[in-house]
Amino acid sequence: MKERVLTGDRVTGKLHLGHYAGSLKNRVTLQEPYETFILLADVQALTTHFDKPDLIRSHLREVALDYLAVGIDPNRATIFVQSMIPEIAELTVLFSMFVTVNVLRHNPTIKSESKNSGLDDMHYGFLGYPVSQTADIAFCKATIVPVGDDQLPHLELSRKIVLRFNELYKPVLAEPRALISEMPRLAGTDGKGKMSKSLGNAIALDSTVDEIAFKIKRATTDPARIHKNDPGHPDVCPIYAYHQAFHPDEAPEIREGCEKGTMGCSACKGRIAAAIEQLIEPTRERRAYYAARPDVVDDILIAGTRRARGIARETMREVRGAMGLDYFD
Structure with a gap:
């Protein structure tokens, strides 16, 4: 069996050349040697856009179009919607029972992203982002997670959470490891930092x-x-x-x-x-082509989400059994 890869994006707007250089190009390559799962992270987009649900709804489809446009093949990769896999939310809650607040507060990625997002007071969902991310990885038992250097603290915490679960209960979850991107972060056109939609220094993938x-x-x-x-x-x-x-x-x-x-x-x-x-x-x-065929895009997302949901149900059956929460099975 092929190893599983989990990757994806928060759905906060169209993707750009920075995404292509840093991750999308690599994802197209990974489709062949690995069983690839690509997450449309709408729940995690709420960590900074909780007051803009309508935007997230439209952004989800924009990101899906970008995936298909760059060459993500729905016949080889599973593209799915995070919020439509309730088992991910359940696994997030179970993991949160043994992850301390101090560990989350000292995560360097959380610190920097909080500063960049201009959050004066850190919300519970934002602080717990690494726990949610761990559930994204663990539900499908992904063993490979492509990341940049800045995301390594997140993935190391995810690895520790999975190991802790397996030690506390039973070894039913797969330990993830990082696949480091060799491409450095692409600078924005203003030269002031990484290419970013919010900074207005990005070149979108559908630019004329x-x-x-x-x-x-x-x-x-x-x-x-x-x-x-x-x-x-x-x-x-x-x-x-x-x-x-x-x-x-x-x-x-x-x-x-x-x-x-x-x-x-x-x-x-x-x-x-x-x-x-x-x-x-x-x-x-x-x-x-795909923008003119929204029903085709919907069918792709529905099929991918249905497949991911089936895998999630099986994983949660094992997780509940390991924790003794399978009361009536």
């Missing part, structure tokens, strides 16, 4: 030719390079990072031209805009 050109034209470059012929510093330039991600064959030439001052920023931007358009064009076309 004009939108790509506009974003790239306005993008920050090497601040120390004042004149066209000044020697540049590509390692501090977001545009060069885009060349490395989406135009790797020509990245050495771009670096040399930048460092020697023989290639101006305008020419550099033009070349990466063309490369990004070449990447996005087929994605945009596939997205338009």
Whole structure:
């Protein structure tokens, strides 16, 4: 049997090039060697958008379209909706009984995400995000979870929660391990941090030719390079990072031209805009195909969720048995 992979996204809006470089491209590759489960995390989106349920409803479909557009194959991967698997919520509650508040408070990822989200007072659901994430992984007994370096504390806590459950009761849950993404986080077009929808510095996967050109034209470059012929510093330039991600064959030439001052920023931007358009064009076309067929998308999500639900029921049967909560079986 193939090992199971669990991955997914909070449904907080359309996905962008940062998602593609950091995870989506890798997910398409993982579909073949692994049994892949892809989570539309609408419940976890409520940790920061609890007062915007209508947005989450529309965002869920946008993210589903992005998955299909980049090449996630519903015949090889199981795409499912988190809130429609009640066993995940049940498993979250059971795990929370032996996870201390201090452990959650000291999770570095929770600290940084709380600060970035501007939360003055941390909500219970936000604090317990790693517990919910563990339930996402454990319900389908996933053994592989693709993550970036920033998510390692979450996954290490998930691994400890699963081990603790197996020690307390019976070893019925699979221990997850990280599959580290080799792609660094893609910088935003403003050069002030990672590419992010909320910061307005992202290039969406359904961007038009004009939108790509506009974003790239306005993008920050090497601040120390004042004149066209000044020697540049590509390692501090977001545009060069885009060349490395989406135009790797020509990245050495771009670096040399930048460092020697023989290639101006305008020419550099033009070349990466063309490369990004070449990447996005087929994605945009596939997205338009599925967007025009909402019933097909619904059928894909229903089928994936139904399959995930069947696996979740079986896992919870084992979990309840291990804990002695199967009173009438």
